[in-house]
Amino acid sequence: xxxxxxxxxxxxxxxxxxxxxxxxxxxxxxxxxxxxxxxxxxxxxxxxxxxxxxxxxxxxxxxxxxxxxxxxxxxxxxxxxxxxxxxxxxxxxxxxxxxxxxxxxxxxxxxxxxxxxxxxxxxxxxxxxxxxxxxxxxxxxxxxxxxxxxxxxxxxxxxxxxxxxxxxxxxxxxxxxxxxxxxxxxxxxxxxxxxxxxxxxxxxxxxxxxxxxxxxxxxxxxxxxxxxxxxxxxxxxxxxxxxxxxxxxxxxxxxxxxxxxxxxxxxxxxxxxxxxxxxxxxxxxxxxxxxxxxxxxxxxxxxxxxxxxxxxxxxxxxxxxxxxxxxxxxxxxxxxxxxxxxxxxxxxxxxxxxxxxxxxxxxxxxxxxxxxxxxxxxxxxxxxxxxxxxxxxxxxxxxxxxxxx
Numbered sequence: 001x002x003x004x005x006x007x008x009x010x011x012x013x014x015x016x017x018x019x020x021x022x023x024x025x026x027x028x029x030x031x032x033x034x035x036x037x038x039x040x041x042x043x044x045x046x047x048x049x050x051x052x053x054x055x056x057x058x059x060x061x062x063x064x065x066x067x068x069x070x071x072x073x074x075x076x077x078x079x080x081x082x083x084x085x086x087x088x089x090x091x092x093x094x095x096x097x098x099x100x101x102x103x104x105x106x107x108x109x110x111x112x113x114x115x116x117x118x119x120x121x122x123x124x125x126x127x128x129x130x131x132x133x134x135x136x137x138x139x140x141x142x143x144x145x146x147x148x149x150x151x152x153x154x155x156x157x158x159x160x161x162x163x164x165x166x167x168x169x170x171x172x173x174x175x176x177x178x179x180x181x182x183x184x185x186x187x188x189x190x191x192x193x194x195x196x197x198x199x200x201x202x203x204x205x206x207x208x209x210x211x212x213x214x215x216x217x218x219x220x221x222x223x224x225x226x227x228x229x230x231x232x233x234x235x236x237x238x239x240x241x242x243x244x245x246x247x248x249x250x251x252x253x254x255x256x257x258x259x260x261x262x263x264x265x266x267x268x269x270x271x272x273x274x275x276x277x278x279x280x281x282x283x284x285x286x287x288x289x290x291x292x293x294x295x296x297x298x299x300x301x302x303x304x305x306x307x308x309x310x311x312x313x314x315x316x317x318x319x320x321x322x323x324x325x326x327x328x329x330x331x332x333x334x335x336x337x338x339x340x341x342x343x344x345x346x347x348x349x350x351x352x353x354x355x356x357x358x359x360x361x362x363x364x365x366x367x368x369x370x371x372x373x374x375x376x377x378x379x380x381x382x383x384x385x386x387x388x389x390x391x392x393x394x395x396x397x398x399x400x401x402x403x404x405x
Contacts, residue, residue, distance in 0.1 A: 001218060002027045003251060003273040006086060007035030007044025007052060010065045013072045016274050021079040023288050026295050029148055030076035031084040031218075031271070036069065037061055038096075047225060053154075054117070056092025056099055058136055060144075073145035084148030084198065084218075087140065089133045090181075091155045094118045098132070105129035107160035107173070121160040124184060125176025134187050141192050149188065150218065153201040185214045207245060218269055220248040229253035231264035235323045235340055236316075238267060242309040242325075262294050263395045266338065268305035270298035297367065297397060304329060304336055310355040312337070319344040324352055324387075333358050333377075333402025341389040353384040354400075361403040368396055377402070 002020060004013055013032070020027055035044040035052035041063045044050025060068045073083035092099050092106065094114040099106055105128065106120040114120050123129050141149060161174040189195055199206055199215035203222030221237055223229050234250065241248055249269025252261045262272070272294060274286060307329035313322055324339035337352060357377040364385075365372050375385075380400075387396050 001029040001031045001084065001249070001269070001271045001273075002081075003031045003033055003271050005035055005044075005046055006032045006037070007046075007050050007064055010067060010072060014075055017072070017075045017079050017081075019274070019286075020081070023291070025288075025291055026299060027081050029084045030072070030079075030081045031086075031148070031150065032069070032072065033086040033150070034088070034152070035061075036065060036085070039063070054093045054096065055088045056096030058087065058089070058140060069144040077145065082147035082196075083145055084150055084196070085140070085144065085146050086150045086152060086200075087137060088152040088154065089137055090122045090124065090153055090157075092120050092122060094120050102129070102132070105132065107164050109159045109163060111163065119155050121155065121157055123164070123173070123177060124180030125173060126180075130180045130184060133184055134191075137184075138188060138191050141188070141195065147194060148196040148198055150198040150200060151185075151215075153206065182210055182214070189214070212245065212247075216269065217245065217248045218271065220245075220250050220267075224250050224253045224265070227253055231261045232317060232319065232323070232340075232342055234264040238264070239311050239315045239323065239325060242267070242305070243311075246305050246309065257290075259294075260340065260393050260395050263297070263338065263397070264340065266298050266301050268302055270295070270302075272298075300399070301327065301336060301338075301397075304334065307335065308356065312339075312352045312355075318342070321345060322347060322350050324350070326352070326354055328354075328356060330356065330358065333360060333362070333400075335400055337385060337387075337396075337398045337400075339387055339389075339396045339398075341392055341394045343393040345392055348390055349386065349388045351384040351386045353382065354380040357381050358402060362400045363403065364398055364400045366396065366398050 004016060017030060035050060037059060038054055038057045038061050040051040042050055044052050076083045095116045099120055105123055105126055107123050108114050108120055122133060124133065140146065161177065164173040185197055197215040198218040199211050200219045204217060204220045207217060220241060223233060247268050249267050249271055250265050251271035251273055252265050304327035307327060310326040312324040312326055319342045321342050322339060322345060324337060326335060326337050328335035357380055359377050362375050362377055362380060364375060389396060
């Protein structure tokens with residue numbers, strides 16, 4: 001995905017899409033995140049600016065997008081990409097039109113009347129509120145050519161549910177809300193069978209089985225929203241999360257990227273955003289060759305994440321350590337090893353015994369050195385795969401493929 005900010009004007013998105021097409025970057029989705037809705041006229045350049053948090057009014061903002069979002073989705077489709085849009089239908093700010101027209105649809109944190117601009121929670125257990133959510137989002141999907149629906153949820157619902165509970169019926173508001181949420185997504189998929197649903201919730205806060213059966217997580221942690229996010233932490237997320245949730249994605253944080261930082265984010269999905277370089281309106285300074293290489297590596301790794309996942313090192317945040325993992329598709333014997341030498345590691349080389357390789361001869365390719373060689377599966381399992389990284393804060397990717405003869 002290329003992630004773009006919704007508060008950027010239409011012209012900036014069209015310029016970015018044109019650059020993606022011109023540079024032949026192999027993106028699957030053009031993703032517009034928060035900030036595209038409402039009536040604000042203030043600058044809204046990123047997640048740290050503007051009034052994007054005033055949710056509840058899901059009309060396209062005429063100041064940022066006077067022609068609506070359809071010109072952007074049409075341009076994305078013409079460039080060979082699908083279109084994904086961020087929406088947060090459950091959280092609203094008191095004072096937006098729907099909260100004034102139908103106050104009975106919303107839950108409050110306390111028994112007091114909500115103050116202007118205070119968060120309120122749409123009660124998905126209320127049949128009419130549920131119907132409004134379905135019809136509103138479904139209309140946005142139809143009118144704007146949406147292929148992927150990204151649902152965020154930036155509020156703790158527990159106080160709202162507890163406040164609405166009646167004596168002797170504790171937990172029922174929560175139960176009906178959650179049932180309504182599942183039914184909401186099911187109805188969207190019934191109306192729009194092509195639809196991909198992206199489950200965010202402040203980054204990874206709704207990763208439970210019923211949600212995962214209906215969605216993917218393209219933003220597994222808000223940790224990566226911040227410029228100071230440590231790629232070593234992102235590596236740990238990968239090592240832990242892939243043991244039970246292979247379908248996830250994340251992006252390098254908004255700072256100048258290098259191989260170490262970007263490769264720390266490889267997963268079954270991958271978000272590499274032009275706006276990370278501040279170009280929602282211009283493309284000066286974008287490292288196009290690096291983008292092509294990173295996207296190529298990510299696409300090559302992607303099918304391997306659908307196979308088996310093996311941590312080859314302990315899960316540690318220690319900056320003196322190495323971190324490595326192995327991907328393997330057992331039916332074909334195809335796989336890869338991704339390894340990182342941390343910034344303070346004194347160790348320049350390491351050997352990893354590969355796990356569960358079927359017998360046979362394997363062709364290996366080191367994408368960093370260009371070296372290719374062959375090895376027996378038994379040798380890779382016992383003697384192991386040796387990697388050398390002379391410099392700290394380095395990374396390596398080695399692909400392997402079992403001989404088909």
